[in-house]
Amino acid sequence: MMLRRVLAATGVPTHSCCMIPGVRILSSHYSRTSLIRTLSTMTTKKLIFAKHFDGEPKPSDFKLVEEKIPALKNGEVQFEALFISVDPYMRPVSVGKPLGHKMFGAQVARVVESKHPNYKKGDNVVGYMGWETHPICNPDTLESPFGALEKPLVLPDFKKLPLSLALGVLGMPGNTAFFGLTELCQPKAGETVCISGAAGAVGSLVGQIAKNLGCKVVGIANKKEKLDWLTSLGFDVVIDYKEEDVDKRLTEKVPQGIDCYFDNVGGEMSSTVLSHMNMFGRVAVCGAIAGYNAKTPPLAPMVQSAIVMNQLRLEGFFVQRWLGRWNEGILKNMGWVQEGKLQFREFVTEGFEKLPEALIGTMRGDAVGKALVKV
Amino acid sequence: MMLRRVLAATGVPTHSCCMIPGVRILSSHYSRTSLIRTLSTMTTKKLIFAKHFDGEPKPSDFKLVEEKIPALKNGEVQFEALFISVDPYMRPVSVGKPLGHKMFGAQVARVVESKHPNYKKGDNVVGYMGWETHPICNPDTLESPFGALEKPLVLPDFKKLPLSLALGVLGMPGNTAFFGLTELCQPKAGETVCISGAAGAVGSLVGQIAKNLGCKVVGIANKKEKLDWLTSLGFDVVIDYKEEDVDKRLTEKVPQGIDCYFDNVGGEMSSTVLSHMNMFGRVAVCGAIAGYNAKTPPLAPMVQSAIVMNQLRLEGFFVQRWLGRWNEGILKNMGWVQEGKLQFREFVTEGFEKLPEALIGTMRGDAVGKALVKV
Numbered sequence: 001m002m003l004r005r006v007l008a009a010t011g012v013p014t015h016s017c018c019m020i021p022g023v024r025i026l027s028s029h030y031s032r033t034s035l036i037r038t039l040s041t042m043t044t045k046k047l048i049f050a051k052h053f054d055g056e057p058k059p060s061d062f063k064l065v066e067e068k069i070p071a072l073k074n075g076e077v078q079f080e081a082l083f084i085s086v087d088p089y090m091r092p093v094s095v096g097k098p099l100g101h102k103m104f105g106a107q108v109a110r111v112v113e114s115k116h117p118n119y120k121k122g123d124n125v126v127g128y129m130g131w132e133t134h135p136i137c138n139p140d141t142l143e144s145p146f147g148a149l150e151k152p153l154v155l156p157d158f159k160k161l162p163l164s165l166a167l168g169v170l171g172m173p174g175n176t177a178f179f180g181l182t183e184l185c186q187p188k189a190g191e192t193v194c195i196s197g198a199a200g201a202v203g204s205l206v207g208q209i210a211k212n213l214g215c216k217v218v219g220i221a222n223k224k225e226k227l228d229w230l231t232s233l234g235f236d237v238v239i240d241y242k243e244e245d246v247d248k249r250l251t252e253k254v255p256q257g258i259d260c261y262f263d264n265v266g267g268e269m270s271s272t273v274l275s276h277m278n279m280f281g282r283v284a285v286c287g288a289i290a291g292y293n294a295k296t297p298p299l300a301p302m303v304q305s306a307i308v309m310n311q312l313r314l315e316g317f318f319v320q321r322w323l324g325r326w327n328e329g330i331l332k333n334m335g336w337v338q339e340g341k342l343q344f345r346e347f348v349t350e351g352f353e354k355l356p357e358a359l360i361g362t363m364r365g366d367a368v369g370k371a372l373v374k375v
Numbered sequence: 376m377m378l379r380r381v382l383a384a385t386g387v388p389t390h391s392c393c394m395i396p397g398v399r400i401l402s403s404h405y406s407r408t409s410l411i412r413t414l415s416t417m418t419t420k421k422l423i424f425a426k427h428f429d430g431e432p433k434p435s436d437f438k439l440v441e442e443k444i445p446a447l448k449n450g451e452v453q454f455e456a457l458f459i460s461v462d463p464y465m466r467p468v469s470v471g472k473p474l475g476h477k478m479f480g481a482q483v484a485r486v487v488e489s490k491h492p493n494y495k496k497g498d499n500v501v502g503y504m505g506w507e508t509h510p511i512c513n514p515d516t517l518e519s520p521f522g523a524l525e526k527p528l529v530l531p532d533f534k535k536l537p538l539s540l541a542l543g544v545l546g547m548p549g550n551t552a553f554f555g556l557t558e559l560c561q562p563k564a565g566e567t568v569c570i571s572g573a574a575g576a577v578g579s580l581v582g583q584i585a586k587n588l589g590c591k592v593v594g595i596a597n598k599k600e601k602l603d604w605l606t607s608l609g610f611d612v613v614i615d616y617k618e619e620d621v622d623k624r625l626t627e628k629v630p631q632g633i634d635c636y637f638d639n640v641g642g643e644m645s646s647t648v649l650s651h652m653n654m655f656g657r658v659a660v661c662g663a664i665a666g667y668n669a670k671t672p673p674l675a676p677m678v679q680s681a682i683v684m685n686q687l688r689l690e691g692f693f694v695q696r697w698l699g700r701w702n703e704g705i706l707k708n709m710g711w712v713q714e715g716k717l718q719f720r721e722f723v724t725e726g727f728e729k730l731p732e733a734l735i736g737t738m739r740g741d742a743v744g745k746a747l748v749k750v
Contacts, residue, residue, distance in 0.1 A: 266679025271672065288679035297646065297676040304641025304663035305672055307691035314689045316682035 044069050044134035046102050047355055053094055056363065062103065062356045075138045077119045079109035079129055079152075081375045084352070085167040086359040093145050103131035103355070104145040107375075108166045109152070116140075119154065126166040127152025131355055133375055148320065156327050161337065166330075168370035169205060169337060169344040175329040176286060176319040177205035177262075182213075183322070184284035184315045185260035189214030192256055194273055197264030197289060198235070199226035201370045205333075206262045207235050208342050218254055220246065220269065233343055241269055250276045257281075266290045271301040274312065283314040345369025419444050419509035421477045422730055428469055431738065437478065437731045450513045452494045454484035454504055454527075456750045459727070460542040461734040468520050478506040478730075479520040482750075483541045484527070491515075494529065501541040502527025506730055508750055523695065531702050536712065541705075543745035544580060544712060544719040550704040551661060551694040552580035552637075557588075558697070559659035559690045560635035564589030567631055569648055572639030572664060573610070574601035576745045580708075581637045582610050583717050593629055595621065595644065608718055616644055625651045632656075641665045646676040649687065658689040720744025 043066045050063040072078055085106040097104065107130070111123040116139055119125070128144045129135035129152065137152075144150040155166055168174060180202075187193050193210040197203045198219030207217045211234045219235040221227055227238040237253045239246055246269060250258070257278040263270050267290030274283070291297050306312060322329065336342035347367040349358040352375045362371040418441045425438040447453055460481040472479065482505070486498040491514055494500070503519045504510040504527065512527075519525040530541055543549060555577075562568050568585040572578045573594030582592045586609045594610040596602055602613040612628045614621055621644060625633070632653040638645050642665030649658070666672050681687060697704065711717035722742035724733040727750045737746040 263679065266683075267677040270677075270679060275672075285679050285682045288677070288683050291677055291680040297650075297678075297680055299674040300677040301672040302642040302645075302663070302666055302675040303672075303678060304638065304645060304660050304691070305666040307660045307689060308641075308663050309691070311691045311693060311696070312689075313691075314682060314687075316679070316684070316686045316688075318686060321686070 042069050043067060044132055044136075045352055046133075047131040047352075048102055049094070049097060049099050052099065053091065057091065057094075057356065057360050059356045059360070064353060069134055070136065072113055072115050072136060073138075074115050075140065076136055077111055077116050077139060077152075078113040078136050079107075079125070079127075079134065080112050081107045081109045081129065081133050081135065081352070082124075083108040083164045083167055084131060084355060084373045084375060085172075086349075086355065086362050086371045086373060088363055090145070090359060091363060104128060105130055106167060106172065107132075107135075108155075108163050108171075109135070119152075124155045124158075124163055124166070125152040126155060126171055131352075133352055144320070146318065146320070150320065150323065153323075153326055156331060156334075158334070159338075161334065164346060164348065164372055164374070165337070165344070167372050168201060168346060169333055169342060170330050172319055173201040173370060174205055174333045175322065175326060176202050177209055178329040178333055179319060179322040179325070180284040180286050180317060181206050181209055181260070181262055184317060185262060185282045187213055187215050187260045187282075190216075191259035192216045192218065192254060193260040193262065194218040194220065194250075194254070194258045194276075195262045195264070196220045196241075196269055196273065197287065198230055198238070199223075200264060202286060203262070203264055204230065204233065205342065205344070208233055209333075209336070210260070211235075212336055212341050215260070216256075218250070218258065220265075220273075247272045247275070260284075262286060264289060266300075267298055268300040271303055271306075274303050274306040275301075277306065277310050277312055279310050281310055281312045283312060285314055285316040347371045349373045351375075417444050418442060419507055419511075420727055421508075422506040422727075423477050424469070424472060424474050427474065428466065432466065432469075432731065432735055434731045434735070439728060444509055445511065447488055447490050447511060448513075449490050450515065451511055452486055452491050452514060452527075453488040453511050454482075454500065454502075454509065455487050456482045456484045456504065456508050456510065456727070457499075458483040458539045458542055459506060459730060459748045459750060461730065461737050461746045461748060463738055465520070465734060466738060479503060480505055481542060481547065482506075482510075483530075483538050484510070494527075499530040499533070499538055499541070500527040501530060501546055506727075508727055519695070521693070521695070525695065525698065528698075528701055531706060531709075533709070534713075536709065539721060539723065539747055539749070540712070540719070542747050543576060543721060544717060545705050545709055547694055548576040548745060549580055549708045550697065550701060551577045552584055553704040553708055554694060554697040554700070555659040555661050555692060556581050556584055556635070556637055559692060560637060560657045562588055562590050562635045562657075565591075566634035567591040567593065567629060568635040568637065569593040569595065569625075569629070569633045569651075570637045570639070571595045571616075571644055571648065572662065573605055573613070574598075575639060577661060578637070578639055579605065579608060580717065580719070583608055584708075584711070585635075586610075587711055587716050590635070591631075593625075593633065595640075595648075622647045622650070635659075637661060639664060641675075642673055643675040646678055646681075649678050649681040650676075652681065652685055652687055654685050656685055656687045658687060660689055660691040722746045724748045726750075 046065050047062045051061045108126050111119050139151040193215045195203045195206050199221040210217045217235045218237040219230040220239045220241050222242045230238045239249045258276050261283040263285045264287035266288035347369050355373050358373050420441050422437045426436045483501050486494050514526040568590045570578045570581050574596040585592045592610045593612040594605040595614045595616050597617045605613045614624045633651050636658045638660050639662035641663035722744050730748050733748050
């Protein structure tokens with residue numbers, strides 16, 4: 001277990017650009033904010049795993065530690081966290097992570113100092129630096145929570161848009177929607193795209209992108225408030241899977257059949273959707289929420305008959321396969337955001353120390369839109 | 376309903392190359408046989424749908440008719456049937472076909488006379504001319520049993536191999552195995568390929584082709600006799616899905632995981648296989664036998680968790696998508712057959728009139744290997 005260490009000043013010059021832990025941020029325009037690091041605050045805060053989760057995560061499963069920021073070595077970069085993401089995937093992925101280590105996860109950060117040729121002071125990045133206010137890392141050896149090497153990405157100029165969007169519509173969820181839809185579903189104008197989990201951070205973007213590409217869009221979600229929101233976003237048909245018979249509604253409202261299916265759910269609902277697909281239909285399998293809480297996969301009507309009879313193609317994916325094209329997706333989505341053609345919601349909690357409760361709340365379904373913490 | 380008509384001679388010269396109905400064929404080397412059409416036998420025999428099937432097909436569901444062969448029009452080709460295929464797919468596909476019409480299906484035939492620029496006398500073809508001894512058709516408007524236009528294909532030179540293979544290893548089953556495996560599974564040498572329905576006409580070829588490509592091969596089938604045959608063909612691991620626990624056997628015998636899965640079965644077995652697949656595994660969904668007899672799809676453990684977690688790609692297919700490359704597959708398989716690297720079995724019944732009972736027997740499971748009738 002690491003010890004909480006509050007260490008003395010180390011002689012870093014006062015003009016170095018770094019956030020002062022504990023000091024309230026006065027402006028959300030980080031790109032124009034220059035905060036001053038003082039000699040007395042050369043520390044970084046981390047939230048570490050104190051206990052393995054048992055059921056729902058609890059605040060006592062985390063421990064806050066404060067450490068001296070060490071001197072930067074060659075190849076390393078010193079960051080200042082601006083926004084940290086909280087996501088439901090953190091719960092299953094935490095299984096097997098060692099106690100005493102920093103909680104993993106993505107953050108938007110500013111480069112404070114760099115001894116790496118590809119990062120320069122003032123760059124804004126998004127990367128898996130974890131739950132820490134002033135992380136140092138060697139970008140070439142940084143691992144994602146999924147165990148692969150993944151360098152922090154230098155963000156393009158966000159112009160007047162908030163940098164927090166790098167965790168949402170201009171980040172992983174946005175690229176998951178963009179690449180999953182355009183690369184795996186390959187929708188053509190006039191085709192019909194169906195989305196399960198349609199009111200989620202990814203699903204709501206998929207539907208809007210499909211509309212932007214000239215498709216008819218069918219969204220499946222639950223609760224009137226969410227369905228109304230989807231309708232306001234331009235979805236052509238919305239179905240409440242808890243209140244309505246999905247099979248019957250698809251027969252009635254989508255007689256032309258479904259060409260593309262962006263699946264966040266799996267299980268019985270997906271068996272129903274697959275049975276409504278047209279010849280050569282394409283399915284991007286992004287998530288399988290229907291199976292996340294079960295120890296063994298739940299039963300559902302077998303899917304292979306529909307797959308053969310209509311020559312369907314299904315593909316599961318992590319968005320990381322398009323890391324080499326990351327900014328292509330970001331810039332495309334940014335264009336639509338700027339034109340008002342891609343709406344998003346953020347659910348922001350303020351304060352680094354609130355990360356555990358923000359995660360717990362998100363897993364309880366408190367968040368509407370992308371959940372994140374402003375450091 | 377058509378009438379049985381035996382008509383007088385029509386003055387066709389006696390040197391025209393056509394088979395005499397009812398005359399016993401003395402040689403199986405059709406490519407070298409020249410049969411003489413006589414003036415008194417200018418008729419063609421057909422087997423037509425007399426009754427819709429109710430459960431298992433019965434001989435009385437078919438009716439034999441004999442008709443005068445009409446004069447050939449421009450664009451038409453006159454064929455002489457050599458071998459006619461009987462396949463289980465005929466039972467489900469017959470639903471909804473009109474009474475009084477000729478039974479559909481593939482045959483190997485010789486061109487007797489042609490008024491079509493792409494077919495010349497003596498060409499051997501395979502095509503959906505149905506259950507008829509001397510069919511005439513316009514290749515440009517010929518429909519497959521699946522409702523698409525599909526011209527008869529001129530066969531390449533089979534050399535010393537029997538033309539009947541154009542209905543098996545050098546025809547649809549062979550190309551289903553070849554293209555399904557190489558195009559959709561894309562196996563690399565050293566990878567592990569699993570096949571369900573491995574002892575079938577297609578599955579047994581898939582396994583051998585995978586071995587020829589340098590893969591490890593796992594075959595799932597039922598009955599010791601079939602499993603022993605698969606072992607003799609070079610399959611590395613065989614599993615009896617009725618006698619053994621497939622999940623446990625895969626864990627024990629295939630610890631390296633499965634990279635490619637050629638699925639003829641679907642359902643619960645396939646859910647198990649998918650859970651043993653490696654990252655970026657590829658699945659060719661060729662059939663879904665597990666669901667063929669059920670009115671609604673049987674339940675099976677949901678597949679989407681495995682699809683997402685290992686980024687699997689599944690694709691259902693009909694082999695007809697590679698019609699434009701048909702002879703490429705035929706020639707590749709022919710090369711392996713000639714080298715002794717692709718074994719096959721045929722189950723031949725002699726006599727055009729025996730077609731109904733050959734079909735009934737095949738559907739009862741009498742056939743070992745590809746079932747067909749020698750006309």
